[in-house]
Amino acid sequence: MSTFAELLLNGVSLGSVYALIALGFVVIFRATEVVNFAHASLLLAGGYVTATLHDDIGFWPALLAGVAGAALVGAAVEFLVMRRYRGSDHSVLAIVTIGVDILLTTELTRRLGTDVLALGDPWGDAVLTVGPVSLAHTRIAAFVAAALLITVFLLAFRYTSWGVAMRAAAESPETAALMGVRLGRVSLGAWAVAGGLAAVAALFLTVFPTPGLERATSLAALKAFPAAILGGLDSTTGALVGGLLVGVTESLATGYQSDLTFLGRGLGDLAPYLVMVAILLIRPAGLFGTKELARV
Amino acid sequence: MSEVLTREEASGAPRPARGPALRLPGSRAYGWTAGGVLLLALPFYLDRFWLQAGLFAMAAAIGAIGINLLTGATGQLSMGHAFFLAVGAYGYCVFAADGGDGLTGLGLPTWLAAVLAVALSGLAGGLFSPIAGRLRGAYLGIATLALIFIGQHVLFNARDLTGGFNGRDVPSFSVFGLTFDDRELVVAAVPFGSAEKLWYAGLVLLLGCGLFARGVLRGRPGRAMNAIRDHRIAAGVIGVPVARYRAAVFVLSSTYAGLAGVLLALVFQRTVPDYFGIALSLEYLAMIVIGGLGSVAGAVVGAAFVSLLPQLLTHYSDALPLVSDPGTGGVAPGEASRYLYGAAVVAVVLFLPGGLVRVAAARRRVRPSEGAPPGAAPGSIPGSTPGEER
Numbered sequence: 001m002s003t004f005a006e007l008l009l010n011g012v013s014l015g016s017v018y019a020l021i022a023l024g025f026v027v028i029f030r031a032t033e034v035v036n037f038a039h040a041s042l043l044l045a046g047g048y049v050t051a052t053l054h055d056d057i058g059f060w061p062a063l064l065a066g067v068a069g070a071a072l073v074g075a076a077v078e079f080l081v082m083r084r085y086r087g088s089d090h091s092v093l094a095i096v097t098i099g100v101d102i103l104l105t106t107e108l109t110r111r112l113g114t115d116v117l118a119l120g121d122p123w124g125d126a127v128l129t130v131g132p133v134s135l136a137h138t139r140i141a142a143f144v145a146a147a148l149l150i151t152v153f154l155l156a157f158r159y160t161s162w163g164v165a166m167r168a169a170a171e172s173p174e175t176a177a178l179m180g181v182r183l184g185r186v187s188l189g190a191w192a193v194a195g196g197l198a199a200v201a202a203l204f205l206t207v208f209p210t211p212g213l214e215r216a217t218s219l220a221a222l223k224a225f226p227a228a229i230l231g232g233l234d235s236t237t238g239a240l241v242g243g244l245l246v247g248v249t250e251s252l253a254t255g256y257q258s259d260l261t262f263l264g265r266g267l268g269d270l271a272p273y274l275v276m277v278a279i280l281l282i283r284p285a286g287l288f289g290t291k292e293l294a295r296v
Numbered sequence: 297m298s299e300v301l302t303r304e305e306a307s308g309a310p311r312p313a314r315g316p317a318l319r320l321p322g323s324r325a326y327g328w329t330a331g332g333v334l335l336l337a338l339p340f341y342l343d344r345f346w347l348q349a350g351l352f353a354m355a356a357a358i359g360a361i362g363i364n365l366l367t368g369a370t371g372q373l374s375m376g377h378a379f380f381l382a383v384g385a386y387g388y389c390v391f392a393a394d395g396g397d398g399l400t401g402l403g404l405p406t407w408l409a410a411v412l413a414v415a416l417s418g419l420a421g422g423l424f425s426p427i428a429g430r431l432r433g434a435y436l437g438i439a440t441l442a443l444i445f446i447g448q449h450v451l452f453n454a455r456d457l458t459g460g461f462n463g464r465d466v467p468s469f470s471v472f473g474l475t476f477d478d479r480e481l482v483v484a485a486v487p488f489g490s491a492e493k494l495w496y497a498g499l500v501l502l503l504g505c506g507l508f509a510r511g512v513l514r515g516r517p518g519r520a521m522n523a524i525r526d527h528r529i530a531a532g533v534i535g536v537p538v539a540r541y542r543a544a545v546f547v548l549s550s551t552y553a554g555l556a557g558v559l560l561a562l563v564f565q566r567t568v569p570d571y572f573g574i575a576l577s578l579e580y581l582a583m584i585v586i587g588g589l590g591s592v593a594g595a596v597v598g599a600a601f602v603s604l605l606p607q608l609l610t611h612y613s614d615a616l617p618l619v620s621d622p623g624t625g626g627v628a629p630g631e632a633s634r635y636l637y638g639a640a641v642v643a644v645v646l647f648l649p650g651g652l653v654r655v656a657a658a659r660r661r662v663r664p665s666e667g668a669p670p671g672a673a674p675g676s677i678p679g680s681t682p683g684e685e686r
Contacts, residue, residue, distance in 0.1 A: 035434035084646055091373045091433055092645060095585050098578055099641025106634040110627065222574070225438045233434060264453030273442035277427065280439055284430045294529045 002132035007255035008248060013139040015247020016146035020201040021224035022231065022239035023150065024194030029233045030170035031190035033090050038077060038097040039198060040221035041104035046070030046199020047119065047206055047213045048108055054120030062120065067199040073104070074195025078188050109215040116212040125208045142204035149200060153193075154236060162189060170234070223250065223269075226276035232289020241287060246272040335499060339492040347491040348563060349607040354498040355559040357599035360583040361509045361592055362552025367581065368590035369513060370545045371525030373433060376424075376440030377580045379447040380417045380550040382572035384557025385466075386451070386458055387413030389567060392467040399464050400456045407471040410558050417554025418547050425543035432528070444574050451569035463568035466561045469497075476562065494562060501559065502596075505552060509592050512548070521545060522590070579603075582641050588651025597652050601640070606633035 021039065028036045050066030057065070077100055085093055123137040157163035168176035169186045177183050198221070205220045206213045227246040231238025253260070254268030285291050339347060359381060366372050391409030393401025404412070421428070427439050451458045458464060468490065469476040476493045512518055523531035524538055532538045561567050579602055587598025609616065609629040616632075627635070644651055 029434075035437065081642055081646070089371075091367070091371055091437075092585070092589070094373060094434060094437065095581050096642055096645050098581055099585070099638050099645075102578065102582070102634055102638030102641070106631050106638065110631050222441070225441060229435060229438045264449060266449060266452065270445050270449045273445045277439060277442050280427060280431060280435065284435065286435070 003255065005133050006135065007251045009133065009135055010139055010255075011248035011251030012244060013135075013143040013146075013247070014251055015227075015244035016143050016150070017201050017204045017243075018224045018227045018246050019150060019240045019243025020146050020197045020204075021221055022228040022243045023153065023236060024197045024201075025224065025228040026231075026233060026236055026239045027166075027190045027197075028187075028194050029228075031166055032082065032093075032187045034082065034093045034097065035090075035233070036097050036191075036194065037094060038101040038104060039194065039224070040218035041101045041108060042070050042074050042077075042195045043198040043202045043205075043221045044105065044108045044213075044218045045073045046195065047202030047217060048111065048117075050199070050203060051117035051119050051206075051213045054118075059120045059122055063200075063203060066203070067196045070195035070199035070202075071192040072195070074191035074193075074198075075188050078191035082187070082191070083184060105218060108218075112213070112215050114215075116214045118212045119203055119206055121203065121207045123207060136208055138204070138207040138209075142207075145200065145204065149197065150240065153197075157236065166190065223272050226272045230276045230279045230286055232286030234290055235286070235288035238286055238288035245275065249275050336496075339495045344489065344491050345607075345611070347495055349604055351491065351494055351498050351563045352560070352607070353600045353603045354502045355556045355563060356580075356583065356603040357502055357596040358505045358559065359553050359556030360580055360587070360595035360599040361505055362549040362556070363580050364584045364587075364590060364592070364595040365509055365512065365521070365552070366545050366549035368584050368588075368594070369518065369525065370521040370542065371433075372428070372542060372545065373437035373581075374440045374546075374549070375437050375574070375577045375581070376443035376447075377549075377553050378572045378574070378576035379440075379443035380420060380553035381557035381560065381576065382447050382451060382567075382569075383417040383420045383550075384413050384554030385561035385567045385572075386464075386557075387416040387554070388558045388561055389464050389466055390457055392469075393464070394467070397459075397465065399459055406467060406469045409467075410469065413558050414551055414554040417557065418551035420554075421547040421550025422543075424550075425546055428546035429539040429543035441574070441577075444572075444577060447572060448569060451572065458567075458569060461569065463566055466565050466567060468565075469494075469562050490565075491563075494559075498559060501555065505555065506592050506596065509552075509595075513590075513592065517541070525590075579637075582637050584651075586637065586640050586644050586651060588653035591651075591653055594651045594653040601652070602637050605636055606630055609633050609636075 021043065024039060024042075025036055028034060046066045046069060048066075049069035050062045053065050054062035056062075077097075081096060081100055082093065085096065121138065121141075123141055126137040127134050128137060128140065129135075157166065165176070165181045165186050166189070168179065168181050169183055173183055176186075201221075201224075202213070202217065206217055223246055224243070227242035228239055229242070230245065231240070231242030249271045250268045253271035257265070257267055260267060279287065283289075338350070342350070359377065363374060363377050366374050388406075388409050390400055391402050391404045391412050392406045393399065394403040395401035402409075424440075424443065428436065431439055452460060476490050476497065513521070520531065520536045520541055523534070523536055524541055528538055583598035583602045584595055585598070586601055587596065588594025606629060609632050613629045648655055
């Protein structure tokens with residue numbers, strides 16, 4: 001039973017990190033209707049900035065720099081590339097983000113090489129033990145930080161003028177533009193926010209018990225794809241639920257791996273996708289996604 | 297859209313009327329003939345390295361035609377193409393191998409194995425069609441990403457079938473008593489090994505695949521596919537069975553991928569699971585965007601660009617500035633080619649909507665001898681809707 005509780009808690013913590021990444025997708029999708037396949041490279045960029053700076057300026061400033069750096073990269077992608085295509089086909093735009101991702105990932109993995117970089121986090125490998133359940137400090141920090149960030153984000157989304165502009169742009173871009181919402185700024189902001197969230201996620205994906213930032217880290221961002229999709233690409237609630245679902249699924253599948261050997265090794269990486277496909281079969285727009293209705 | 301169509305018609309319609317009744321073969325026909333002769337002659341002059349590079353490009357072109365039918369013509373994003381390539385490649389191995397290396401093999405005649413492997417990929421696509429028929433855009437793109445993960449999982453774990461991490465050898469192909477292996481056959485004083493023989497097989501396959509896809513695109517199904525891409529609801533209203541078409545195109549495109557997989561396996565002579573990952577799927581998407589969405593020629597051009605680029609850069613890495621051998625700290629050829637094709641994807645969509653083939657089409661149209669109609673200057677070629685010209 002204690003194994004189950006441990007796996008569940010770990011899963012929730014991991015899932016909250018996936019939710020951060022998935023939220024980034026959702027924000028960009030709502031603002032611009034583009035699926036951002038370059039998210040993995042934003043994540044890697046944030047982690048890389050933090051990892052290279054923490055020795056010189058300390059962990060917290062380095063983390064801030066990482067967040068700012070990834071936000072800047074996101075904004076630059078929007079400003080230099082995506083903005084030029086406004087109004088064109090969304091699946092072509094998605095492929096353009098794939099091109100951007102290839103560029104950025106190649107550059108970052110070339111810089112990383114075979115290194116595994118530490119991010120200099122203050123939690124180290126400390127473990128909290130309550131009764132039979134033990135949990136790494138990093139996992140607790142991940143959950144608290146993600147919960148905090150997501151709350152702040154959702155509040156901002158609901159109550160600030162930025163959030164109102166975002167929601168208006170998502171609802172109907174033409175109307176929003178006519179009412180004075182600057183769509184360019186909205187999408188710039190969305191890309192920056194997504195970058196920042198990805199940088200925080202990068203931190204928690206590379207702290208203990210994972211060895212550190214390496215070229216494979218960007219693959220972790222791929223697990224946020226099913227999270228965003230199974231929740232529904234245009235739903236912030238969906239991103240949260242999807243993230244948690246993916247995190248718990250992965251954690252349980254990895255934890256009970258030894259009981260499921262007939263399914264082969266590495267089941268944890270596969271399980272989120274299987275859950276996603278199962279859900280999409282029942283609800284093609286995800287759990288909380290808006291079903292497209294058309295009156296003909 | 298309607299405006300775009302009328303412009304196309306305006307530029308295309310007057311031409312036959314103006315031409316003489318009995319036209320001499322145009323420069324286009326000469327071009328095709330010259331290109332064909334060149335391709336047929338190449339095995340007599342090139343060494344094995346270049347022939348293999350060319351064969352990779354042919355296999356990639358077949359796969360790219362398939363994904364262009366799906367993503368370019370029907371507007372269905374697929375990121376799982378590598379999975380179907382893997383099904384084709386490994387399917388061929390399992391059907392054709394005789395089990396001598398301790399792995400499962402049915403020992404069928406190799407031509408039958410190839411046909412079955414292609415059919416198996418189509419079947420795999422068909423099994424996915426409940427999803428492929430219902431999902432659109434990003435949802436489908438990411439759902440197909442699941443195929444990659446499932447595929448890699450199976451490839452690494454089903455050791456009896458796939459040989460696990462190290463992969464398995466590919467039996468040589470033989471048909472009508474002709475074996476595509478390295479037993480030398482001398483033609484016109486040139487020794488013909490497997491690469492030379494496969495070259496012709498590849499050409500035939502590519503030609504067949506290209507013509508078939510062109511037929512599909514130009515006929516009734518092609519119109520329906522483009523209608524689904526441009527306006528799904530309108531297509532449904534005028535009577536196109538949208539979900540059925542989507543599923544069918546998915547099956548067709550996975551069949552193409554399976555054939556590409558078989559050919560790739562024959563060229564490689566060994567299949568390894570690492571190859572069939574996400575990077576490969578992304579390469580195929582890059583191919584069709586760079587070449588031109590929705591057209592057969594675009595797929596072929598893009599496939600040649602993306603698959604020959606790394607080979608060229610590797611081969612000439614000594615002579616190129618900024619490119620150095622792997623492991624020396626500089627930009628390795630593989631990285632350089634990824635930079636180039638990543639940048640090409642971004643730049644082509646930004647500056648050449650419609651891809652590289654569109655550039656050739658634009659040049660042809662403004663040539664004075666053909667009398668460019670005023671609406672068809674290169675700047676005004678409708679580029680916002682890729683792929684209505686083939």
